[in-house]
Structure formats: structure tokens, C-alpha cells
Amino acid sequence: MSDAEARAERLAVTFTVNGVEKTVETLPMKRLLDVLREDLALTGTKEGCGEGECGACSVFVDGRLVNSCLIPALQVEGSRVDTIEGLARGGELHAVQRAFLEAGGAQCGICTPGMVLAAVDVLRKHPNPTDEQVREGLAGNLCRCTGYMKIFDSVMTAALAIASRDGEGAA
Amino acid sequence: MRSYLPAFACKAPASLDEALVTLASEPGKWTPLAGGTDLMVLFESGKLPPGHFLSLWKLPELRGIEVTDDAITLGALTTYAEVREHATVAFELPMLAAAARESGAIAIQGRGTLGGNIMNASPAADSPPALVAYDAEIELVRASGARWVRYRDFHTGYKVMDRAPDEILRRIRIPRRDPGQHWVHFYRKVGTRRFQAITKVGIAAIGRVEGGVARDVRVAFTSVAPTVLAAARTEAALEGQAFGPGLVAAARAATRADVTPIDDIRSTERYRHQVAENLADSFVHALFAQKA
Numbered sequence: 001m002s003d004a005e006a007r008a009e010r011l012a013v014t015f016t017v018n019g020v021e022k023t024v025e026t027l028p029m030k031r032l033l034d035v036l037r038e039d040l041a042l043t044g045t046k047e048g049c050g051e052g053e054c055g056a057c058s059v060f061v062d063g064r065l066v067n068s069c070l071i072p073a074l075q076v077e078g079s080r081v082d083t084i085e086g087l088a089r090g091g092e093l094h095a096v097q098r099a100f101l102e103a104g105g106a107q108c109g110i111c112t113p114g115m116v117l118a119a120v121d122v123l124r125k126h127p128n129p130t131d132e133q134v135r136e137g138l139a140g141n142l143c144r145c146t147g148y149m150k151i152f153d154s155v156m157t158a159a160l161a162i163a164s165r166d167g168e169g170a171a
Numbered sequence: 172m173r174s175y176l177p178a179f180a181c182k183a184p185a186s187l188d189e190a191l192v193t194l195a196s197e198p199g200k201w202t203p204l205a206g207g208t209d210l211m212v213l214f215e216s217g218k219l220p221p222g223h224f225l226s227l228w229k230l231p232e233l234r235g236i237e238v239t240d241d242a243i244t245l246g247a248l249t250t251y252a253e254v255r256e257h258a259t260v261a262f263e264l265p266m267l268a269a270a271a272r273e274s275g276a277i278a279i280q281g282r283g284t285l286g287g288n289i290m291n292a293s294p295a296a297d298s299p300p301a302l303v304a305y306d307a308e309i310e311l312v313r314a315s316g317a318r319w320v321r322y323r324d325f326h327t328g329y330k331v332m333d334r335a336p337d338e339i340l341r342r343i344r345i346p347r348r349d350p351g352q353h354w355v356h357f358y359r360k361v362g363t364r365r366f367q368a369i370t371k372v373g374i375a376a377i378g379r380v381e382g383g384v385a386r387d388v389r390v391a392f393t394s395v396a397p398t399v400l401a402a403a404r405t406e407a408a409l410e411g412q413a414f415g416p417g418l419v420a421a422a423r424a425a426t427r428a429d430v431t432p433i434d435d436i437r438s439t440e441r442y443r444h445q446v447a448e449n450l451a452d453s454f455v456h457a458l459f460a461q462k463a
Contacts, residue, residue: 140276
């Protein structure tokens, strides 16, 4: 099946990043991770392992948490991509970001963008998560600094903050 | 070392027909690419041979889960996340849902597909044993037609399967079971950690007990043979038999004969033999609702 003579042609890929439509000229198999960092200067998305194990490159594609290191550029044609840069709105941090600050969920910061997006994904699925649901939801994100406990605390802090905010909104 | 990007041609056909025509016009030239959770790992580490790749990811014809009176049919691009979220699949095919839950972690599950898991043909894949145990059939399509294959017979050797170079896996059909019968579904994945781990030994087994004896037993293993293993000797040892120490011993011996594990980076032949036997033993106890 291999073909050493293959020559890829650059193509235009159009997709939405954090709500804004972008078109990049790229080789088709360039990783979404590299398109975000190099072509679009969105360096919040990090590279850790480059093989789908560590979660540092996590982003949302069409609402699904994915590893952007495993996605070739041409597969995001027409898709909606949401990165860490799009999480804060109007200068206001997302509740999960605030919770990571308050509970000490970030140390060196390399895993943090992916960890925060994975936490957002957990809380979308389980607004009032169990410890088990948090651990499963973050199982694909590795951290070598914190020992995880402060990250789990951050997610629970965020869940409480969101619940109390939504409660006030409803009242 | 990273792969040389310009040597990887890739295109995304707009329809299944276009994909099939491309495959038919140049058989063997194009390698289908689904969610990328296997191929892109090889690509990044420089182990994927350069060539031509055909991205199937956005083809609607390969998506969706359909439930009819007699079968659950899953498009080849059904992701693990979609398997987990589908209420009928989770209820009637709990071993497939368990395999989906224990494959990688959330971000892999949003992208990895059942079709990719089958066609990548890893001997350690997690969904194939569940598909074998559930008597799945798969549909292969090419420009000139389509055919159904019993999944149990599909893999014929290490990364060798009953697929022509111009064929694409379209969907997977699983017969529904009589809800009036009590089925025991037994799925265990043994790995180094609960998520983000490749299996050392895994089992998917199902059966029921009628009149005190085992009926309609299916047993499949992963990571103990060059392909997903349909454990025919183990099935035969159990079928029509009543519970007892003799049956447990017979099942263990049959499993020992069924599996052909090897030493590799994840485990050893000896460990895998022992664990495969233990899993067969546990299944027999679970099937007859006996304490191990």
C-alpha cells in the first residue's frame, strides 16, 4: 500500500475557530495542532506526546473533545473548532479557569489548557459530577506537576460555582 | 522521527460513491483513513509509510446507528462516544459499550471508530471480541456491489483479513436477542490502568442457562492471538453442559488450547495464558451465577 512517490498538494481548508471562520492553505495531513499553533498563532493548545496519550493538545471539534495531534487538517473542513483561547468571554474567565486559579489546579501550565477543556467537557456531561466521573473525564490528560488532587478539586470547585451561579439566575 | 509531510497525499471524497470509484480505479493505491486514532499515531512517529490516504471521516453514508426489530446496525464511522451514548446499544450490547468506555480515554473516544478498530486489525483491539461474541456481520462495499461477511470469519491472520483493496467497510449488523431470555454478558479488559491502556488480555463472552445447562455460548478474546480470537474450543466445552468443578476445569483447559499468546512489550505469554484461563473460569461462574 505504501507509495514513496506520493506528492501532496496544498489545499485550502476552511473551518470555524472560536466562532470566527478561517481559511488556511495547508498540506492535507498537517496536524490540526500545528495548524492552530503555526498557521493561526493559537499557541494555547500544547503539544505533549504527539500520540494521543497525554491530552495537552485537547480541543473541541464539532463539540467533541479530541486530541488535535491526531487530526489531519483536511478532516476539519467545515468543522467548528474551539480552543482554550475561546473559553473566556468578554474578558471574563470561564468558571473552570477561575476554579483552577482558586484551587491551585495549574502549576507549570503545559497540561492546563487541555485539562481545562477536558474539565469543561466533564461538566457539560455531568453538571454535578461524582469523583469517579471527574477521574474518568480527565483520564486522558496527564499532569506531571500537581499529582492531580488539586485539579480534581478545581473541577469540583467549578461545578459548585456554576451550580450556585445558575441557581441565582433561576431565582 | 516525524514523517515528511509532502509525501502524504490525502483527499476527502464528497460521497461514498466517489470514494468507491477512487478505490476501484486505482486498487491498492489509496489507504482509507477514518478517525485517525491509529494511523496518525504511526504518522507522527515516522512509522506510517508515505502514500495516498482517502479520508472517509465526513461521509454521511458511513454514519448512524439504526435499530430495527431484529438488528442493531452501526455505521462504520460510529465513534466510541456514540456507542456509549446510544441507549439501546448501552442496554442490549453492554459489552460493546464497555469496550467503547475502556478504549483510550474521552478524547480518543470522540474520534476512534468501530470500523477503524476492525480494519486496523490490531490483535489487542477492544471492540472486536464484543462484536464476535454478539455474532456481528459486517458489510463490505465496492463500486460493483456489496457483501455481508460473518465478522467471526473476517480476520484470517495478523493484519490479514477478507477485504479486497477496493472495498470499504460500510456497516456492522448485530442481531437482537430475545428479551424474554436471560443473557449473561461478561466483558473484562485487563490492562495496566483503567483508561489510556492497551489490553494485555481481554474477554467478551455471552450465554444463557436453560434447564440447568449452558446455551448459545460465545467466547472471544483479545490480545492472546494474531487476531481477535473466537474461542471455539471453549464455546464447545460449555455448550449444553451443567455447572460443576469438572466444567470449570474443562473450560480452563479449552481456553488454554484456544489461545496462542506471545511475549511483547505489554505482557508475557505466561501471564496471558494464566489470565485467559482465569477469565474463562470467571465467565463460567458468572454464567451460572455461582461464586468463584
